[in-house]
Amino acid sequence: MARAAEQRALRTPGFPTAFGVLLRMQLARARRSWRQYLIVSSAMPSGIVILLRAMTADPPRALALQVIAGNVVLSVAITAIAMLAQQVAWMRQNRTFDYYHTLPVGNGAVILAILVAYLLFAVPGMAVVLLVGAMDYGTHVALSVGLVPAVLLTGVALSGIGALIGMQARDGELAGLVGNLVMMAVLFLGIIPQAHLPVAMRVVADLLPSTYGVRLLLLLLSGGASPGAWLIDGGILVLFAAGLFLLVERLSYRIG
């Protein structure tokens, strides 16, 4: 009888199937909240772009692109850090992870689906910021295929930070507070060119994946990133994304 029961045990879906189903489940959140994601991820970065443009007469193209790239990354940070941190803390508090932890799918697929979903929620906001920036500064922004992996790596790394805050914070309120503080750091350290920052702030900037994301985006929007830039900035982003993903995945086993 035991053997019969074991034979009836369910199959385990492969990683691509599990990830696809889980991503679809996460993206379903946009059915009710897409307006919220669009407004939150585009209003503040677009506002900052417009404000900075109004304060500078004839800004050089390099500065214009720095502002645009910084705010594109900020729009990712808003959903991927601030909103995701609260969401993960809420999921932890309400035992939402119980559902996933009792199905024959790895925690890695669950965590990756959540991170990618929150990155995708930021895409419309990013597009709005790019458009507003290009129009307001009247500058040409180069759109290339390279933007996709750059945004993907930056987004997964920032989502990793958001998820990490959500996993560790005592409750959703604290997660929201810490998430907002980190988002502010991304804002200032992303928009101000690193050479203009005090030394201490440069160290903080080096510890944030957004710095490398902004740098890579800046190069891509200017016309192209060299293989060296991809190797250094892209490589560091890969390390951040992979490291944070693995850390969050390990922590997710401790939930409950």
Add this chain to the structure above:
Amino acid sequence: MNAYETRGLVKMYASGVMANDGITLQIAQGEIFGVLGPNGAGKSTLVRQMVGLSLPTRGSVRLMGRDVRAHDLRVRRTVGFLSQRPLALMDLRASEAVACTGMLRGLSRRRANDEAHQLLSLLGMEDRVQRLVGTLSGGEHRLVGMATALIGAPPVLVLDEPTNELDPVARARVWDALLARREQGTTIILVTHNVLEAERVVSRVAILAQGRVAAIGTPGELKEALHQLVRIEVAVRDGTVPTALLATGTATRIGERRWRIDVDRKRLPEALGALGRRGAADLDDLRVQSASLEDVYVAYHAGEASYDGTRG
């Protein structure tokens, strides 16, 4: 081999609360095993450890002879779990929520969709399949959760309060679905407050109190162990009950014209005789019943009953 076996299971939280205090259970394959107990008795903590969501402080949980801690994936492949609320599914349509769960249990998309519709229809949700789970009522959440536990026909089901917030018709559908699964050899562990209905379906029951097993056995064994009383509930039109009837047991007035008399089984003919002499025309209502599982539950909860722990 047992489906589940717990030995000396202890769960103490960081706050110092002892939720489970040495629980030892054997649950045979193919049985419906009820876990009853008041709020805070440690029922949910017990089942969370059984499905691997929480680690025991001491003791062990074995599923099909294998330690749950060391075989996390095997537990996930073997057990369908119904938790208290399906919060992960709130933004999905009901059929989508169930089908996605089926695909995550290894079913093909087509089979998952078919099974999802069948299960939701079986549970009376056929006109709700396209509704977002978050817009459904509490009882309907329960039914969607139930369908997610059932899809893919896992050989073991662990269900935490499956009939909470359900109307009587929906409850009957859930019990029927569970009985059908038992016929297919599924082992079902059922945590419930709904003692009277659980009595209909469970093969054995454990009553938990203060984190310990207060009693375990079949409903019949527990009732027999409790007492030999038969309960007569009678409503008379003029409110007066024959003193001969009241004298046969312990009588309590429970309404303006309604009495409850707990009579020893040996004196039952005498009690019914006294009632018969009164005449049927004067009776408004009459119920005669032996102790129910609910009486047993209440007695253990109130500390009126004790159990030597040798049974089960």
